[in-house]
Amino acid sequence: MSQSVAALLKLREVILSGSLPPGERLSENGVAERLGASRTPVRAALARLAEEGLLEPIPSGGFMVKAFTEREIRDAIEVRGTLEGLAARFAAERGASPEGLAHLRDILEGIDAVLVRDPAAGIDFTEYVTLNEHFHQLLLELAESPVLARKVGQAVALPFASPSGFVMAQGALPEARVILTVAQEQHRSVVEAISLREGARAEAIMREHARLAHRNLALALRQGKLHLVQGGALIQRRLPA
Amino acid sequence: MSQSVAALLKLREVILSGSLPPGERLSENGVAERLGASRTPVRAALARLAEEGLLEPIPSGGFMVKAFTEREIRDAIEVRGTLEGLAARFAAERGASPEGLAHLRDILEGIDAVLVRDPAAGIDFTEYVTLNEHFHQLLLELAESPVLARKVGQAVALPFASPSGFVMAQGALPEARVILTVAQEQHRSVVEAISLREGARAEAIMREHARLAHRNLALALRQGKLHLVQGGALIQRRLPA
C-alpha cells in the first residue's frame, strides 16, 4: 500500500470515528503530525476527502470537517437509491444472465436463513451485512456499466449513504426484524423484476429500498444510537428550539 | 346495426355536438321522441353514456348532460396518457415483433411526409389525424393486453381525452407546426425505446405525449376555438371574475 493510500485510509477513519469533530479546521502540518505521515500524501488525502464530501474547503485555504444535517443525509441516501435504481433498470433492460440471477437467488436464500433462525437467538447482523453488501455489489455488476459503477462507488463513499450504513444501529432496535423482513422482500421483488425484464419496476423498488435507511436514521436519531453508525459523529443533531 | 347501437350513436353525437347543453335533464320519453326510437334502446343508451361519463345520474332519477371543468378534462387526458404509457411499457418489456416495429416506423414516415410538405400549402390535418390514430392503435396492439385495450377504449370514449381530440382546434393556430413537430419527435422516441426494450422510458414518453393536449386545450380555451373540438360544447368556460 502506497503512503498516499495509507494516509487516506487513516485520515478517513479518524474523521468517521468522530475524533475530529465537525467544524474542526485541518492544516496539512497538523494532519501530517497526527498521522505521522509526510505532507505530500496528506495533501492528496485532504483533496480526496473533500472530493468525497467529508471535508469542506475553507475560502481562506485549508479544510474543515463537514457537519451533515439530517436533510443532507437523506439527500445522500436518495442519490444512492437513484443510482442503484438505474443499475437495476439497466440489469432488467439489458437482460441479466441466468448465472447472474441464480447467484442473486443464492444470496436471497442466505439472507432468508439469517432471518428465520431461532428468534430467541437474535439476528446475526454481521452475517446479514456481508450478504447484503454482496447482493448490492452483484446487482451493480449485472448493470454492465463501468461508468455507473464508478458513480455508485462515489455515492457510497459517505458511509451513512451506503446500503448497510444503518443496519448496525438498527440491530439495537426492536423494529429491526420487521425492517429486515421488508428489505428482504424488496430484494426478492427486484430479482423477480429483473428476470421479467421489468425495468421501471426494478428501478422503483431499489429507490424505495434505499429509503428504508431514512427510517433507520430517524430511529437512530430519536433513540440516541448515532454512535453505532459509522460516521454518526458527523451528523448534526438539531438543537432544541 | 341493432336499434340499441343506433340509438347510442345518435344520442352520443347529439350530446357532443352541443345540441343538448350541459345541465339539460334527459327523460327516456323525451330522448325517445327526439331520436324517433323506442324506449328500451334509449334506456340502454342512457345507461351506457352515464357509464362513459357524458351523462350524470340525477338522485331523483334520470340523467343530466355533464358539464366538464378544465380540471376534469386535464384529469381525463392524464388518465389516458397513464394507460397509454402502461401500454408502451408492456410493448417494450414484452418485446415487440420486428413486423410491429416496422409498421410503426412506416407510420412515422407517413407523418414526416405530412409535416415537411410545402409550408405555404399548410398541413393536411385530416391525413395527420388518420395516421396519428393508427399509430396509437398499433401501439396498443403491441402491448398484447386485451384487458388494457378495453381500459384505453373506455378512457378515449370522452372525445376530448382522445389522442386526436384537439388536433383540429390546433389546426387553426400558428403554434400548430411546432406542436406537431414535438409530437412526432415523441412518436419517434417511443418507437426507439420499445425497440431497445426501455420500458420506463417508453412509459414516460407516452405520458408526456398525452400532455401536449393540455396545451392545446389551454390554447383553444384562450382563443375561443372550443367549437372546433368534438365535445367542446360540454367544456365549462370559467366565468370572468
Place this chain on the structure above:
Amino acid sequence: MSQSVAALLKLREVILSGSLPPGERLSENGVAERLGASRTPVRAALARLAEEGLLEPIPSGGFMVKAFTEREIRDAIEVRGTLEGLAARFAAERGASPEGLAHLRDILEGIDAVLVRDPAAGIDFTEYVTLNEHFHQLLLELAESPVLARKVGQAVALPFASPSGFVMAQGALPEARVILTVAQEQHRSVVEAISLREGARAEAIMREHARLAHRNLALALRQGKLHLVQGGALIQRRLPA
C-alpha cells in the same frame, strides 16, 4: 332497488360463484328464466357485465362467460395498481388536507392492531379487509379526481383485481403474516410520501403494493385455493403438458 339493478347483482354473483362455468353461452331467455326476471333488465345486465369484462360478446350474437388466463389477471392487477398509483400521485401533488392524512393514519393504527394481536389467535381477516378497503377508498378521495375515481371503480369491478381480492385465499397460507406486514409497510410509506408531497414515490409504492396480489395469485394457484377467491372459478388453470 330497481329491477335492472337487482338483475345485475344477481347475475354477477351467479357468474363469480362459478355456477355458470367459463365458456357457457348465455341467452336472454335462459338468464331471464334462471333469475326469474323479465327480459329487459336481463338485457341491460348482460350488456353491463360485458362492459365490465365478465362476459364476452359472441360474433353470432349473445354472450359467453369469460375465462381469464393468469396473464389477464396479472394485467388487470397492473392496471388497477397503475390507476391507484396515479391517485396517490395526485394526492401528493395536490396536497392532501391534514384531516385526510390524520384519517389515513387512524386506519394504519387499526391495521397495526389487527396484525400485532396474539399470534396464536390468528389474524382477523374480515376486519383486515374492511380496514384495507377503507384505506384504498380514502386514498382515492384524496386524489380529488372524479374522473379517476370512475376509472378505478371500473378497474376493480373484476373482483380478482380489487385490493382485497386475494386476501381471503391468503388467509389459509402460512406466508400470510409476512405479506400483510409488507402490505402495511407500503400503506405507511405511501402516507408518508403523500404528506411530504413526494408524488413519484407515492405512485411507485401503490404500483408495487398492487403487485403483492400477483404473489397471492401464484400461491393460490399453486395450492389449489382458488375457490377461496371471489371469481376464482373463472380463472383458467393451465393444463399439465
Place this chain on the structure above:
Amino acid sequence: MSQSVAALLKLREVILSGSLPPGERLSENGVAERLGASRTPVRAALARLAEEGLLEPIPSGGFMVKAFTEREIRDAIEVRGTLEGLAARFAAERGASPEGLAHLRDILEGIDAVLVRDPAAGIDFTEYVTLNEHFHQLLLELAESPVLARKVGQAVALPFASPSGFVMAQGALPEARVILTVAQEQHRSVVEAISLREGARAEAIMREHARLAHRNLALALRQGKLHLVQGGALIQRRLPA
C-alpha cells in the same frame, strides 16, 4: 491559481484535445516535462483525472488515457440525465420560489429569441450554449441540495456527458433547428411541471432531455463530426467489419 489547479486544467485540456491519444501511457515524469510543472502537482492532477474517469489506472502502476465506447458515453449521458431528473424532482417537490421560476422563464425567453431569429442568418450557437448552461445550473440550484449538486458536477466532468456537450457538433447539421426546438419545449415543460409541483413529470422530462444528446452523438459519429465535440478524440469509432 495554485500550481496544482494549473496542472490539472492544462492536463485535462491536453487530453480532451486529443493530443494524447486513447491508450497512451502517462508517467509522472513525462507529464511533468510536457507541462513544464513539478512532479507533486502532476501527481495530484493524474489522481484527479482518474477519479473523473478520463484516465485509467494501470495495474503495473501509472495511468493510461481512457478510450470511450459509444455505450460508455450513452451511459454517462444517462447518469447525468438521471441526476438532473432527481434535481428537477426535488425542485418540484420542495417548492421552487417565485423568483427562481421567474428567472428560469427569463432564460426560456432568451432561448426563444435565439431560435426565432432570421432563419437565413442561422442560429447563434454560442449564445444558445451560454443560456442553456445557465438554465441547467439554475435548475440545479432550485433543488436546494448541495449533495446532489456535487454529484451532478462530477457527472458533467466528462465533457461529452454535459448538457451542451454535443451542441457545437449539432451546429453543423441540418437537423439542428428541430433538435433545439424540441429541447426548448422540454425546458418549457419542466418549468411548468416544477411550478405545478409535479415531481414525477419534471423528473421524466429531464431524463428524456438528456437523451437528445444520444441522438446528437449518433449523428456526429455518422457524419464524422467528432472533432467538433470536446473530448471527441477519446471516443472509439467502431471499426468497419
